[in-house]
Amino acid sequence: MRTPTRTVLVILFTLLFIERFGVGLQQNGDSYVSCIESEINALIKFRGSLIDNSNHLSSWDGEDCCTWTGVSCSNRTGKVVKLDLHNMHLQGQINPSILNLSHLHYIDLSNNDFSGTQILKFLGSLTNLRHLNLSNAALGGKIPRQFGNLSSLQYLDLHMNSFDGPIPDTLERLSSLEILDLSSNSFLGSIPSEMGNATRLTFLDLSNNELEGEVPRTLMNLCNLHIFDLSNNKFRGNIPILGGNTSTCLRSKLKELRLGSNQFSGFLPNQLGEFENLEYLLLYSNSFSGPIPASLGRLSSLKWLDFSDNQLNGNIPTSVGQLSKLLRLDISSNSLDGVVSESHFSNLINLNELSMSSNLLAVDVSTQWIPPFQLKYIKMASCKLGQQFPAWLRTQSNVEELIISNAGISDTIPDWFENVYSHTNYLDISHNQIIGEVPKFLESNGTNRELILNSNKFEGRLTLFPSNVVLLDLSNNSLSGYIPQIDNRNVRLEILTLSNNQLSGGIPTYLCKITTMRFIDLSKNKLSGKLPWCMGDLYRLEVLDLSNNSLYGEMPSSLGSLQQLNSLHLRGNKFHGELPLSLQNLAYLHILDLSENGFTDIIPPWIGEKLSYLKFLNLKSNNFYGDISALCNLFNLQLLNLAHNNITGDIPPCFGSFTAMVFDHRLEEYEEYGVDINYRESILDSMKGREFEFTKILSLLTSIDLSNNHLVGNIPEELMNLSGLVSLNVAGNHLKGRIPENIGRLEQLQSLDLSRNELSGSIPQSLSALYYLSRLNLSCNNLSGRIPTGYQLQTLEDASIYMGNNGLCGPPPLKSCSVDELSNAHEPVHESKGGDESEILWFYAGIGPGFLVGFLGVCGILHFKRSWRYAYFQLVENMYNKLSLTIALKTAWVRRKFGKDNFGK
Known part of the structure; x- marks a missing residue:
């Protein structure tokens, strides 16, 4: 009887176990479990809110949900504990049915697309969660305060979304949190001081947000922190974590400190040397000042040190040479000075990147010195390396990037240098005094190469270059001869700049076959001949600069095929004829400079109708004629130069609608016009009586020059709306009427030339309000009355400003203003009554011819x-x-x- 009784008890216990713990016939590991119906239904609803274009969730069918893709169940209870759907490219919404999966402790929905959905508050009810990853999931909005209820959470990753607003202080109730990644969002405000309560944190990444303010001192309580990243925000002030009160535990645990691209300031404390396990110290792009602490030499574990783009000064401590594990050293763009010697590198046996550019450093090492490292990246621009090529470079056999520009080298290129540069993908030896012929670059298999050799004294003929070169800059040298033909190799060239040499001959047609070309700069040479028709085949071309050569003929209509063209410079050649109608297809053109040629055409209406992106239009010194009202729609125009043409008609009042001339462009961030830093757009424009070439400040230039044409009528009042205008020149026309009284509204004006017209009346008092005005010319008009007084006008004491206006009086030294002249300056002359009436009449009768003779004798000759x-x-x-x-x-x-x-x- 005892045996059957035991059997019954075993059966009853087994049935009780099945009922209690839900163990079924579904195998999961070594156990058999089955899904709970309510959780199956919850998962089905969850899937119903998703768009699964890749069919990753095709297995979500049947009653065995524990076998579904991305779903894991407890071996003991059969309940869903893990939902891992990362990188499945799902779209749609996060359904609240997920709340029915109350035993979830792991959720990963990263790398999907939930279309800006806000994180719903219900996620804060999943109190068993230990791991939550919603990174790169196209989520947005604010983090719900309910997230502070996730008391078991150890891992929270929300990076690469669009979350905004402040970081909720409730988030720091998560006392179990070890990993927190909120990077690459749009969080605002400061770091909550409560974050210092999350003392189990080992990883804290708040980089790439809009956070600001000072870093709270409470973060010094994070004794277990290994990685701390605040880079690319707007934090300011000192960094408490670097100060003398930093806890000992933090100094011993911290491995990565990344604070780059903020507004931190102050001196770097000597306590930096006490972070004994620090491997990454990145403080680039801040406002740190003072010397580099010598204590850095004690950071024996350091692999990456980046202090670039700060305001550090003084010498580099030789203790840096003791960092034997250092891989990357970047101290560029500071104000460091002094001599760098062999002792600075004595033990850097693992160094593969050295960046010291843009300082005031001089490198003084023995010609026999053999460095302890093999560098891949050498960046020493503006470091004084001596007149000869540094001999130690010959020991570096694996260099991929070499920058020794502006280094004071005045040597020929030594034979051994070929072994160095033959491996480089990026070579910059520009802005030296290197002489001799251009080195020959042998063909090599591998990645694209960029060769920058401009601003030296290379001479002779241009040599062939390898087929994998994508950028070749030999501008500002003394190269001569023809541009060599290249065979039909697989050329990858994108950027070719050979400007300011002595190259001659025609533009070779082989260039048309290099369809990878994005810009060509052959300006300031001696090139001649016609522009090849096939240039229209370069459909990727963005910049074409052929200015200041001797090219001639008509502009080929094929240029209208260059629909990606951003900038076209043909200034200073001998082109003639009309502008091709096909140019209206250049819809993205920002700069059109055809000045100093022989074009004869009306101002084409399609310029104003089709080229709506134009910012700089220069047609100076051609034979354009007709009126200019067709240009009124160029709202983005910053420069308009039509000087020395045959323009007729009035100045259109609609020119006052040039919106880009209203703004003060000094307040804008600097903008490069052009496609690469190795090419700077330039425009020649007359200002302050001289012609200047504008390059770096091109984006600040707002100018109208209509001088030396045949314009008539008044100066439109509407032009006074252009408050951002820097230069206005309408000299040498036939303008009449008064100078607009509200000319003082042109508050940014630096140069004003109204000379050699027929303007009359008084000079407006508002002219004295132009505080930036430094060049003024009102000569050879019919102006009268007292010259206005004012602070800025008092500095313009050149009497020639007002010459040829016999009705003017007052300082600078002209005739003194009498009471009658002050009161009657704007009144007609009345007949005199008295015995000498006839003599007075004859006197006044002689004034007219006398003035006419004087005017023609001086101003007339100057005009023609x-x-x-x-x-x-x-x-x-x-x-x-x-x-x-x-x-x-x-x-x-x-x-x-x-x-x-x-x-x-």
């Missing part, structure tokens, strides 16, 4: 004789400069002789 005009005004300006210099020198002599204090009394 360009060379005389240039020479005259240059003479006046030179005399003024000499006089100013004489006065300045005399004043300085008197001050030195009698003492500054006595002189001022």
Whole structure:
């Protein structure tokens, strides 16, 4: 009887176990479990809110949910404990049915697309969660405060989403949290001080947000922190974690400290050397100042040190040479000075990247020195390396990037240097005084290469270059001869700049076959011939600069096929004829410079109708004619130069609608016009009586030059709306009427030339409000009355500003203004009554012819004789400069002789 009784008890116990723990016939590991129906239904609803274009969830069918893709169940209870659907490219919404999976402790929905869905508050109810990964899931909105209820959470990754608003202080109730990644979002505000309570944190990444303010001192409580990343935010002030009060435990645990691209300031403390296990110290792009602490030499585990783009000064401590594990050293773009010697590198046996560019450093090592490292990346721009090529470079056989520009080298390229540069993918030896012929670059298999050899003294013919070169810059040298033909190799060239050499001959047609080309700069050479028709085949071309050569003929209509063209420079050639209608297809054109050629055409209407992105239009010194009202729709225009043409008609009032000339472009961030840092757009424009080439400040230039045409009518009041205008020149036309009274609204104006017109009336008082005005020319008009007084006008003491206006009076030294002239400056002359009436009438009758003769004798000749005009005004300006210099020198002599204090009394 005992045996059957035992059997019954075993059966009853087994049935009880099945009922209690839900063990079924579904195998999971070594156990058999089955899904709970309520959780199956929850998963089905969850799937119903998703779009599964890749069919990853095709297995979600039947009653065995524990076998479904991405679903894991407890071996003991059969309940769903893990949902891992990462990297399945799912779309849609997160369904609240997930709440019915109350035993979930692991959720990973990363690398999916939930279309900006806000994290719903219900996720804060999954109190058993230990792991939550929603990174790169296209989520947005604010983090719900309910997330603070996830008291068991150890891992939280929300990086690469669009979360905004402040980081909720409730998030720091998560006392079990070990990993927290909120990077690459749009979080605002400061770090909550409560974050210092999450003392189990080993990983904290808040980088790439919009966080600001100072770092709370409570973070010094994070004794277990291994990785701390605040880079690419707007934090400011000192960093408490680097200060003297930092806890000992943090100094011994921290391995990575990444604080780059913020607004931190202050000195780097000497306590940095006490972070004994630090491997990564990245403080780039801040405002740290003072010296580099010598204690850094104690960071024996350091692999990456980046102090670039700060305000550090002083010498580099030789203790840096003791960092034997260091792989990357970047101290570029600071104000460091002094001599770098062999001792600075003595034990850097693992170094493979050295960046010291843009400092005031001089490298002084023996010609026999053999470095302990093999570098892949050498960046030493603006470091003084001596007149000869550094001999230690010959020991470096694996260099992939070499930058030794502006290094004071005035040597020929030594034979051994070929073994160094033959492996480089990026070579920059520009801005030296290197002489001799251009080195021959042998063919090599591998990645694309960039060769930057500009601004040296290379001479002779241009040699062939390898087929894998994508950038070749040999500008600003003394190369001569033809541009060599290249055979039909697989050329990858994208950027070719050979400007400012002495190259001759025509533009070779083989260039048309290099369809990878993005920009070509052959300006400032001696090239001749016609522009090849096949240039229109370069469909990827963005910049074409052929200015200042001797090219001639008509512009080929094939250029209209270059629909990606951003910039076209043909200035200073001998092109003639009309502009091809096909140019209207260049819809993305920002810069069009056709100045100093022989084009004869009306101002084409399609310029204003089709080229709506134009910012800089220069047609100076051609034979364009007709009116210019067709340009009124160029709202993005910053520069308009139509000087020295045959333009007729009025100045269109609609020019006051050039929106880009209203803004103060000094407040904008600097913008490069062009496709690569090795090419800078340039525009020649007249300002302050001289012609300047604008490059770096091109984006700041707002100018209108309509001088030396045949314009008539008044100066439109609407032009006074262009408050961002820097230069206005309408000299040498037939403009009449008064100078607009509200000309003072042009508050950014630096240069104003209204000379050689027929303007009348008084000079507006508002002109004295132009505080930036440094060049003014009102000569040869019919202006009358007193010259306005004002702070800025008092500094413009050149009498030639007002010459040829016999009705003007007052300082600078013209005739004094009488009471009658002040009161009657704008009144007509009345007949005199008295015995000498006839004599007075004859006197006034003689004024007219006398003035006419004087006007024609001076202003007339200056108007029709360009060379005389240039020479005259240059003479006046030179005399003024000499006089100013004489006065300045005399004043300085008197001050030195009698003492500054006595002189001022």
